[in-house]
Amino acid sequence: MTERMWNNHEMRSSYDVVIIGGGAHGLATAYYLAKNHGITNIAVIEQKFIGYGGSGRNTAILRSNYRTEEGILFYDQSLKLYEDLAQELDYNLMFSQQGHFTLGHSTASMQALTTRAAYNRALGVNSTILDPPEIKKMLPEIDISNHPRYPIMGALYHPPGGIIRHDAVVWSYARGADQRGVHIHQLTEVQDILVENGEVRGVKTNRGTIHCKQVVSCVAGWSSEICKMVGIKLPLVTHPLQALVTTDYKPWLHHVVVSSTLHIYLSQTDRGELVCGNGIDHYPHYGMRSTLGFLESYAAHLLELFPILHNVTVQRQWAGLCDMTPDYSPIISMVDDVDGFYINCGWGTWGFKGSPASGWNTAQMVAERKTPDMIAAFRHDRYVKNRLVGEKAAASVGN
Amino acid sequence: MEIIVPIRQVPDVALNIRVNEGKVVEDGVSFVISSWDETAIEGALQMTEELGGEVTLLGIGPERVSEALRKGLAMGAHKAIHVLYEEGQTDSFGYAKIMAKVMEGRNYDLILTGKQAQDTDAGLTASMLAEFLDLPQVTNIIRFSDLAVDGMTLYRKGDHGTEVIGIKLPAVVTVNDSLNEPRLASMRGIMMAKKKPMETLSPSDLGMGAEELGLQGSMTEVLKFEKPESRKEGERFEGDETETVPMAIQKLVSEAKLAV
Numbered sequence: 001m002t003e004r005m006w007n008n009h010e011m012r013s014s015y016d017v018v019i020i021g022g023g024a025h026g027l028a029t030a031y032y033l034a035k036n037h038g039i040t041n042i043a044v045i046e047q048k049f050i051g052y053g054g055s056g057r058n059t060a061i062l063r064s065n066y067r068t069e070e071g072i073l074f075y076d077q078s079l080k081l082y083e084d085l086a087q088e089l090d091y092n093l094m095f096s097q098q099g100h101f102t103l104g105h106s107t108a109s110m111q112a113l114t115t116r117a118a119y120n121r122a123l124g125v126n127s128t129i130l131d132p133p134e135i136k137k138m139l140p141e142i143d144i145s146n147h148p149r150y151p152i153m154g155a156l157y158h159p160p161g162g163i164i165r166h167d168a169v170v171w172s173y174a175r176g177a178d179q180r181g182v183h184i185h186q187l188t189e190v191q192d193i194l195v196e197n198g199e200v201r202g203v204k205t206n207r208g209t210i211h212c213k214q215v216v217s218c219v220a221g222w223s224s225e226i227c228k229m230v231g232i233k234l235p236l237v238t239h240p241l242q243a244l245v246t247t248d249y250k251p252w253l254h255h256v257v258v259s260s261t262l263h264i265y266l267s268q269t270d271r272g273e274l275v276c277g278n279g280i281d282h283y284p285h286y287g288m289r290s291t292l293g294f295l296e297s298y299a300a301h302l303l304e305l306f307p308i309l310h311n312v313t314v315q316r317q318w319a320g321l322c323d324m325t326p327d328y329s330p331i332i333s334m335v336d337d338v339d340g341f342y343i344n345c346g347w348g349t350w351g352f353k354g355s356p357a358s359g360w361n362t363a364q365m366v367a368e369r370k371t372p373d374m375i376a377a378f379r380h381d382r383y384v385k386n387r388l389v390g391e392k393a394a395a396s397v398g399n
Numbered sequence: 400m401e402i403i404v405p406i407r408q409v410p411d412v413a414l415n416i417r418v419n420e421g422k423v424v425e426d427g428v429s430f431v432i433s434s435w436d437e438t439a440i441e442g443a444l445q446m447t448e449e450l451g452g453e454v455t456l457l458g459i460g461p462e463r464v465s466e467a468l469r470k471g472l473a474m475g476a477h478k479a480i481h482v483l484y485e486e487g488q489t490d491s492f493g494y495a496k497i498m499a500k501v502m503e504g505r506n507y508d509l510i511l512t513g514k515q516a517q518d519t520d521a522g523l524t525a526s527m528l529a530e531f532l533d534l535p536q537v538t539n540i541i542r543f544s545d546l547a548v549d550g551m552t553l554y555r556k557g558d559h560g561t562e563v564i565g566i567k568l569p570a571v572v573t574v575n576d577s578l579n580e581p582r583l584a585s586m587r588g589i590m591m592a593k594k595k596p597m598e599t600l601s602p603s604d605l606g607m608g609a610e611e612l613g614l615q616g617s618m619t620e621v622l623k624f625e626k627p628e629s630r631k632e633g634e635r636f637e638g639d640e641t642e643t644v645p646m647a648i649q650k651l652v653s654e655a656k657l658a659v
């Protein structure tokens with residue numbers, strides 16, 4: 001008999017901690033609660049199946065070349081955790097640190113990229129600026145001529161950036177948590193959160209009520225719905241984000257390439273497919289519908305960068321939900337008015353890379369009931385205190 | 400060879416279809432080209448690649464149908480006709496009637512389409528169209544050969560073998576999905592599709608009045624949709640088989656009413 005990655009359990013009537021959402025953030029939080037803090041009486045509640053949300057739909061670009069000190073340090077911690085994760089979870093995550101290019105097509109964007117490189121280096125993150133001939137050396141197929149509408153003027157190059165196999169991250173965190181006693185309940189939807197006298201008492205699900213004193217919401221694109229249950233309003237707007245994968249080709253692209261001016265990015269997997277995406281759909285929506293408009297704009301912009309790809313065929317396209325925050329930084333926070341409720345969201349188009357550090361620090365916050373320094377800047381009340389952590393320049397299409 | 404390929408846009412069957420008060424909920428549903436029609440597009444492209452000529456797609460339905468047509472153009476079809484049609488429920492007879500009107504005065508050698516639509520599975524439209532146009536028809540082909548502008552040989556799949564049929568053109572032919580593996584759109588194809596001609600017509604452009612459209616123009620009416628009942632979860636018996644086998648048999652007798 002094949003060994004199961006994780007087990008099904010009877011649902012207990014009470015747990016110490018209930019985590020809503022079986023994506024990478026929820027599962028990593030459960031895993032680190034068990035591993036780092038010895039808290040194992042935990043339920044992860046997932047409405048569909050684990051990895052149903054963004055964690056199973058993303059394009060798996062990992063990097064830490066952000067713009068703010070808070071962002072750079074947080075994503076750097078995450079990337080370092082990722083570097084050891086395959087070993088730690090005993091699972092081949094196919095993490096390939098192949099280097100990450102952010103192309104600049106205007107003087108303004110080159111200035112922004114240069115500032116980012118300086119901030120990165122000051123905080124020990126490897127980032128440099130390359131000129132077009134240097135780019136061409138590493139990406140021989142790219143068009144650096146001045147024929148395209150937006151000629152390439154340079155790039156921010158970030159050697160530790162790369163891609164990973166996203167499903168494997170989800171599955172291996174699930175297995176790691178399960179092995180330590182965490183219960184994963186799939187096909188279970190949280191319909192309400194029970195709060196009495198400002199304290200969390202449990203959650204109501206379609207399979208019955210669970211009593212608990214701590215609830216962590218890790219539902220990304222569905223966060224506004226969960227927060228409504230406890231009466232908190234966050235400045236989150238959910239937008240769809242689309243991606244596509246081509247048929248497979250012999251390996252030719254050995255780095256991740258992003259252009260925020262053209263709103264596109266691409267990488268090549270070990271299987272040879274090109275994984276491609278662009279910016280969010282401009283309308284807020286909970287539908288995960290693929291559109292022809294996305295294909296058309298992607299094709300036009302891709303061929304500007306790589307004219308040789310005109311015969312490449314599209315195999316499949318899909319969409320996921322992104323919980324966009326005004327400053328393009330996450331919200332990882334306790335909530336003063338509801339004791340025992342924690343929010344982990346605001347992962348937008350960029351959150352997969354944050355999963356390990358997010359799980360690590362959320363677990364610490366839940367275990368110690370206080371905010372770790374690493375995530376102090378990501379509290380939810382920063383929006384009323386005017387303490388935004390502005391990452392738009394570094395997060396939008398860059399994923 | 401001039402080929403017209405009528406295509407139908409259907410809800411993506413890979414997704415969970417929701418039914419509310421007897422109607423399919425369209426909100427949030429992705430629409431795709433019915434898979435047999437994709438096979439027809441591929442077949443038509445192969446024929447024109449061999450003999451020259453153009454493939455014209457024909458789609459009938461609301462604005463969203465233009466996406467299906469553009470996807471077909473991205474595969475390589477040359478032009479498209481979109482009958483912008485918002486009349487709601489229409490049966491195969493109603494659609495065949497509209498198609499027949501579109502064909503009036505057009506130059507074509509072949510009408511090639513899927514043997515049935517993926518959503519209704521009715522398989523009637525093409526035959527009715529052939530009847531309206533008074534053309535020969537062959538359904539469910541799995542192969543073609545001896546291509547020429549005035550005729551070809553068709554291989555038609557039946558339950559007990561294959562019929563080999565010679566046909567004179569013009570004709571109406573429907574395809575089985577084993578005819579070919581439809582090509583995927585390339586990046587260049589997707590870009591070029593935007594620039595290919597798409598003719599948009601309304602039923603009144605075709606000289607059709609209200610009595611020929613929607614339910615009035617149909618001979619049947621779908622009263623409601625019902626989703627199949629979801630299956631009850633099975634039961635697992637774990638442990639030693641000397642205990643679990645009798646337990647399972649006991650259940651089969653008491654609940655499934657199996658006679659032993």
Ligand SMILES: Cc1cc2nc3c(=O)[nH]c(=O)nc-3n(C[C@H](O)[C@H](O)[C@H](O)COP(=O)(O)OP(=O)(O)OC[C@H]3O[C@@H](n4cnc5c(N)ncnc54)[C@H](O)[C@@H]3O)c2cc1C
Nearest residue numbers: 021023024025047053054055058059061190320351352353
């Ligand atoms: C197309 C696309 C490409 C992306 N590319 C990248 C990239 O390259 N790099 C990167 O870093 N990030 C990327 N992202 C963003 C990234 O995918 C997300 O930020 C991240 O996966 C969020 O993880 P999560 O665990 O917080 O949420 P999710 O993985 O979305 O999981 C949330 C889970 O909560 C469940 N849920 C919701 N409501 C309930 C309820 N009421 N009860 C129970 N369960 C519930 C959902 O079913 C879901 O499984 C991309 C996103 C998309 C859509």
